Amino acid sequence: MSNNTAQPKSPTSRALRKLPYTHGMEVENFITDRRGDILEDGKELVAVWDQMFNGALKFLQSLTSSSSNVPSYIRQKIRRVTRKDVERHGKIIRYVQIHYQVNGKTIAINVFGPDPNISQITWLLELVTPPCEYIEELDWWINTLYIAASSSITKGYNIQPLGFNPYQSEYRAGVTCGEHHHIGGFKTNKEKKAIYNMIRAYIPHLIALSSTSPIVGGKPLGRTILKQGADGRTMILAPDCVRSYRLKENSGQLGPNIPEYLPYVGASFTREQFSRYVRKEIPDDRYVDAFPFTSYGTIEFRFFDAQFDQRIRLAIIILIQALALKASKLTKSGQIIPQVKGNTIYEHRKRAVNFGMFAKFQGDPSIESQGGEFVKHYNHNPETGGPPGKIFDSLRALMIWLKPELKELNVTESDIAPLLIMLWGTARIAPPISTATFMLYLNEKNHNNTSNVIKSLSLLNGRPRKTFCEMLGRPDTNFAELLQTKVAQPKRTASNTKSSLARSLQQDSRSRRKVAMAKERARLKAKQTLKTKMLRERAKQDRELEKKRQDRLRKLEQSKKPMPKTAAQRSKTITPSTFSPKRKPISSRPTTTRKPTTTGKSTSTRKSTSTRSTSKPRSKPPAKKTSVSRKTSKTKTSSRKPSKKATSSSRSRSVAATKRKTPAKKKPAPKKKVISKAAMLSKTSSKSSKRPTAQSYASVASSRNTTRKHVSLPKPTIPKRTSTISKTTRKTTSTKTAVSRTKTVTTIQTEEPYRDAKFVRNLSILNMPSRTTSGTIVPVIRLKWRRSIIQSMTSMPISIEAEVASMNRNSRFEKKLFQDKATLERASLKDSCYLAVPINLQKAKGEFQIKFIVRNLKNRKILATDFRSFSRKDTGRQRLPIIKKISIPPNRVGDTSVKVNAEADRRNTRGRIVLWALSQRGVIRLYDKKAKFNSASFTVDIPILIPPSICSSKWYIYAEYTYKGMTVGSYTQTSPPLAKVANVSLSGNPPLKQRVRTDYRTEITPKFKFKTRCEIREVEIYQVDNSSIRLVKRYRLRMRIKKGEQFVLESFDWRTPSLRKGLFRSYKQKTVTFQCNIYDDVGLIDDSLISLSETPRITVYK
Incomplete structure (x- = not known):
């Protein structure tokens, strides 16, 4: 790539126009083939991408040279251009990074590369501008980045800046293109939040004029009608067409709390509150339409479709900057941006996505009583003073309201010509004309030839086109006439109450809604019928497969079953149980001839022959014994005769077992440990007392244990387990060591845990x-x-x-x-x-x-x-601080208060009070604060939040009062709550029944209602049947619940468990119940505090 590639020139005929706030953009684009289809992930896409990236890197690096045609004020801000490699999803992604100077700081920006949220289907080209301070600077960067991409791409391939590829037949996640606007440079946090609230209220208006995804699968989703109006101008009507298919299908952009939409941000509103409101965890909470807490200190808007026209893109930038400037002026004058309800914005947003500028707009009746300039232009038509009627009427009122800000931005008619055409039309086309309406108009003019439409909207000489104004002509109302427009006074109803205005506006929309609801009901009924038919067919197939499987298993079982035995075979069968009566110990048999020897000798003999064969019967000890040796042991074992009742087979088994176990007798260690010389002497000396021999063995073990502890014992008469040692003496060198050693000398037991x-x-x-x-x-x-x-x-x-x-x-x-x-x-x-x-x-x-x-x-x-x-320890004080009383209302959970009555030795003392909750679930710090107390005796009323997981049984509140290094404590016992904390209901579609078949399927929706304030971390739903407990669904929420709040979680599919029991058996029926586990910040909430209602006990049968 040579440095002589054409670069955009900045206008020099007029001065630069500074923006009130820095503005940056992220523009996503498709990479398409010659026809206009997107390139799927593969070798072709990789080859095209590599060539385009390498060429763009050389082109952007050439901007730093003095010979390049770059405006001087921009070249001074570019510090260096480098390549950066980032690993994402196991792939190395390359970016072109520019170090750019803004407000005296140098920041690194990845200006060229793939979208960070990489799709598995294709790669989207993302062009990112640095934060710009001038309108001309932002225009230059957008054109430069497009030239860098289009001049480097392989011939025959194109870059397509549209919200949705017209040849795609269905929505696929990550395969849509949008524009993200970042505005920053705010002086105060209050100013930033006011700008967010202002633009939040006008999100439906901005969506209506910027949608570029009305064509799906090569054709619009409905009819397009070109009709001549009463004034002779052509009206473009598309009653059934969706204007932004990208936003309609992208439900993840809103999050799970669709009715509440985006929160109104007050002065003390934090990011944690924002993430809980939109029900998304950090950092995923930024994937919404508008996000005011970015890490760059900017406000990000993500709801715009990618624009094919550069002049429309600049007009949107000017409109956003004018809205921000208006919000800043209102804040400085002491006014507050009214709080437009989230569900009102959501309803208007949904209409704007479907009908564009023709969507019905009713304002917000709840802010009518506040009055002011905002309400005057938001809830009323500027020309008639009545209700706005359509969104394009409200946009006209907005443009008239922003006249001072447009003047302050030095905006010319050429800059906002696209907006004037959209709202007031041209000599040939009647308003309103949005970008989506213009695409439908081109499609109708080209006789539904999508290829020609794409060519009309593609880049021209590497830059975005300016087709919109060129094809439609000059606006019917110029900028000077706009500035002279007068606004009519708002017309109020006979009753100025908020409810009267709300009813008058709602009655108008109900009649229109009935037709749409009837169509929706018919569509849902057809969809449910088709779904039910498919489920029945699938269940029928499952039953047939199960029947075939049972038949195969039955045949297999019959083939493996052994033939029945005859009577002769059964009589000849010998089992091990037949020998069990014959192998009785000799000690259990009656004996008359043999007499045992003395107790001591017999015991020692048994111990010496410890490795005897287990197959031989145990006999009484022999009458004569000369010595305990290995030779004697062998002789005795071999001379012993088996019983007369023993069979020849048992004799052979016992001899074989004896031969196998003979080597084990060669271990001398056990015999030396069992009998010692001292033990033999004690036996000889105590013949008359006839002490049991077990004492000898116990004494040997005790002396060995005592030797390990270095304690001398007299005679081995102490039991094996000892807890005190009374005759041990130690030398005490000092008072301190004597105290530490009295644990073994005095009555303190030295037991181990x-x-x-x-x-x-x-x-x-x-x-x-x-x-x-x-x-x-x-x-x-x-x-x-x-x-x-x-x-x-x-x-x-x-x-x-x-x-x-x-x-x-x-x-x-x-x-x-x-x-x-x-x-x-x-x-x-x-x-x-x-x-x-x-x-x-x-x-x-x-x-x-x-x-x-x-x-x-x-x-x-x-x-x-x-x-x-x-x-x-003794503090030496006569009067110590004390906690007299701790009181808490009984049976409380959630928000409550604790009264602590304490007393110090004097007034005006500073101390610290800490409250602990001690329960079966853990030790939780409820309160910790240092304060100054005016009187010696004081009572503190402390508000606390009791988590539901700790109070299902009795628990303690322990209070600590610390004063001048002294800590005193007191406690009180509390009782568990009497009522349920949470009510859970599981509703099914189709409804859950008490008796269902094995092929039953349904969609279960969990509904929750909490009677106290708490913080929920996780919810688990289990299925319990006769044989198992199975986790069905887990929700990770991280949400703060208000008292009395109700919410619904995402539905999940459920089917009845199998009745199979092993390989060849099955249950006749199963009883299924559901169990719900709710976790707060401490742990699991006990079942006694959760009520599971509207959920029957289900019996599953064949």
Whole structure:
């Protein structure tokens, strides 16, 4: 690419016109073949794209040279042009990046490359202008970027700037083109929000004049009528045609809250509130029509279709800047932009998408009482003073209202000629004429030849055309006449009340709506009939396939079934159970001749022959025993005779087992561990006492354990598990070390924590200080459950015990036991639960140890134990701060208040109050604030928000008051709410029935109503039947719910579960119910607070 490529020249005949706000654009374009079809993803598209990108990169890099024909004020802003590679969706995407200087700052902009939201079908060319300060600068950048693309593309391929490709027969996500406008450079945040509110109110008007997607599948979606009016001008009528097919099908542009549309942004409105209103998570909340919280500090408008005419594009830019300037003036004069209702804007937007400028416009009756210039031009026709009637009438009123701003922008008639033609027509064409109407007019003139229409709208010499004004001529009303137009006074009805005006406007629209609703009902009925027919056919096919499968399985089962055995074969069959009565131990048989030896010898003999064959019957010990050795063991084992009743087969099996197990007897280690010399001497010396030999083995084990602890013991008479060591003496080097070592010397037990491995995985203690000045503490035990049968329970009664003992030898503090009982919820048995146990030490001080015990009250079995130590120091003050009382209304959830009555030692003190919620679901901080208190005794009324997930059972509020390094605490127990918090209903289409067949299908819509304010994070809907629990649908919401708010979630398809039971069996019927899990910011809300209504228990049968 040479540097001599033609570049757009900036006009030098007049001065630059500065925009009140910086303006940037993102323009999306199709890459098409010679016919006008888009290029699908493949080698052809990649080859065309590579050549176009490389040529555009060289062209844009040449702009920095002094020989290029670039205006000086633009060349000074271009710092450098580079290539940038970005990885998206596993692909390396190349961009041309320009470093541009704006308002003294250099920013990097990807001016040339594919759309970041890459489609899997094709690539869209996105041209991005830098933020421009002048109208001429923005015009130059748009033309330059188009020239860079069109001069580099392969011959035979084109760039198409339309909202929807005319040859596409259906809407596909990501394969539409739009224009995104960014305005910035605001002085205050108040000014920015006022501009957003102003343009938000006129979104339907801007959509009506900028739509460029009325042709789908090579033809319009309805009739186009060219009719001559009374004044002799041609009227272009298209009553059935959709003007913007791109916006009609792109429902994701609005989000799930279609009736509320976009919020009115007040002075304290934040982005988090915006994302909750549009029900989208950050950063996806920017995919709406207008977004005021971009990371660049701009307002982004995304509802414009891509424009084929450069003059129309500039006219839209001027209109946006004039609206922003008007909003700024109103704000500076102390006026407020009225709050137009979101559902009113949405209704007018829907009409503008379908009917363009011919759409019915009724204003907003709710703002009529506010008066002012905005209401005068928004709710009334400028020529008659009555209701506006159509959107193009309201656009005329807007143009008349913006006359001062257009003068301030130094706008000429040439700049806004497209707007004048659209609203007042020409000598030949009657108004209104939008861009979509003009495309339908071209299609009718070319006799439905879409190829000729595309050629008329394509780029000319690499730049966007100026076809609109060239083909239609001069506007019938010039700019000077517009400036002299006078506005009629608004006409009011006999009753000036808001409801009267609303009724008069609504009655006019109802009559028009009846016809449309009748057509819509007929269409939906036909659609439902077709859907029902398809479902029946599919169910019939499923039944036939199931029948064939059952027949195949029946034949397979018959072929694999063994032949029945004869009586002789059944009598010869020998099973292992026939030998079980004959292999009885010898000890169970009656014996008369043998006599056992002494107890000590017999026990040692049995221990020495520990590796005996399991197939041989156990016999009584032999009468004579000389020594315990390996040789004797072998001799005894081989000389033993089997029982007379043993068969020859059992003898051979026992001999083989003995031979296989003989090598195991060569291990000497077990015998040395079992019998020692001391044990043999103790047996000899204590023959008369006849002490059981088991004591000898226990003493050996105890001495071995004691040796590991470095403690000397006299005789091995202590049991194996010891909790105290009374005869251990230690040297105390200092007072501090003596205190720390009295844990093993005094009555404090040195037990280790215990976990029932079947149920408990881990235990930890929370809210437990190591040092405190408070006499009241509330430790929290956190239990993490194992995946066992405990998680299938619906509830579990438990007891929590805290045994407090002093660690000081000379303390008068007596051991105290604090106990609490609770019934665990189903949600607390899933993963982990939190158990609070209040402890009140009163005036006791020193070092203490707490033993925590958690028991199952059903069987009094201990689930876990743990130990913690802490110290309560003496502050030396005679008068300590105290919390006298904590009070909270009973049975509360959501918004409530807590009264804390506290007392300090003097007035005018600064302190800190912290409120904690201690429940089975966790430890939550409800309030934390530092404040100054004027009196020594004070009462604080603290507003809090109680999450529903923590209050389904009894819970504690723990208050801490910190003053001059001293912390005192107090607690109160609260009761769960009596009423349900949420009401959930699942409605089906077709409705859910109590008895359905296996081929039944429906579309379920969840509806929710909350009786309290809360924050919802996730909703799960489960299907419960005879054999399983299955997750049907999960919604991730992140939304804040107001008290009494109702909302509907997205519908989902549901079909009855299969009755199959294994491979060859099936259930006769199944009972199906639904269960709804709702999660707030803390966790799962218990089922006792959720009401599932209007959902029957469904029985599925064949």
